[in-house]
Amino acid sequence: MSDLINTLGVSASGMQAQSARLRHVSENIANADTPGYHRKTVSFQEHVLRGERTGQVTPGPVALDQSALTRVFDPAHPLADSSGHYDGSNVDLVVEIADAREAQRSYEANLRMFDQARQMTQGLLELLRR
Template identity: 45%
Template sequence: MDALTASLKVAGSGLHAESTRLRVVSENIANASSTGDTPGADPYARKTIAFQSALDRASQVSMVEIDKIGVDRTAFVQEFDPSHPAADPDGYVKLPNVNPIVEMADMREANRSYQANLQVLKQARELISMTIDLMRGR
């Protein structure tokens, strides 16, 4: 397998991983204020994503893949609001363990990584096109 094809595989795996990461972060942001439905119920729990390196045996290329999507076990924030439908008997409501600032930083990093992988794909495609043109004698 040539280097250009290998770079396409690596960048493709990076695009898949980062798009999944963006989806997880988006879910976290969308549910940053989602409380439980019943009094004392747990709210939305922040999701986490872990990556791992994987060897593509056919091409002997090391790629990235999703190891697991988990749940953050950080404690929920409690806020006193006895009028809230999800308030426990003491008047406290459990709020999600999602920090929008952390999520936005994670989203920005994932977006930059996605763009970098996309640029690799564009450059490899351009090099393949130039090679084909050279072989045609143009």
Template identity: 45%
Template structure:
């Protein structure tokens, strides 16, 4: 694998992790977003899924030829928490409000994981750049 290819792989991972962090931030921002109609469903947590790209290349010019790409953004099908709040506008006939299936501890752990992956890929790009600069210095 050439240095350029390693940078492209890391760049694809940076794009993927960046999207993952945006979706996690959206989940955290909506962890109290309930339905606007009584008994309706609240915000549903979203999760980014990835897939590897192995020497196939994407059809579009911005897709990586090797690396990682986002497969999709799926919704978490886990159950909503029911909270008894009879005076709430979103409460059903029994006085329960469905709360989003967003757990701040899980989102924080996911954000930390995405951040660490992002940092590792930035370091890989910096290392490739440093190696390129050393090679150029040797050729002088």
């Protein structure tokens, strides 16, 4: 029974981590045209309780992508320098959309695992009631 309860915790932590990842991806997409914006990334850390691995994950600290910002030529832009260029963002929409799909599918997989463990727990409790 405790394994089923642990499974619920593992899948719930996975859903929370993927929702945090999706939140940062959506922020990146929303700021793709913001001058000087650096892409945000989030990594996952394994959750350890009393020195033992639990199988759960937590979102780690948010990191800014330090790759070079794109140089945009627009002499009419208020941030343009004397050569007519300004720093754009380093957000690649193709990468962000791929990350969003991966996060969505991972979230759905954790949701299915959570639902399956819940159904198994419910079935076990029904058997014990008899």
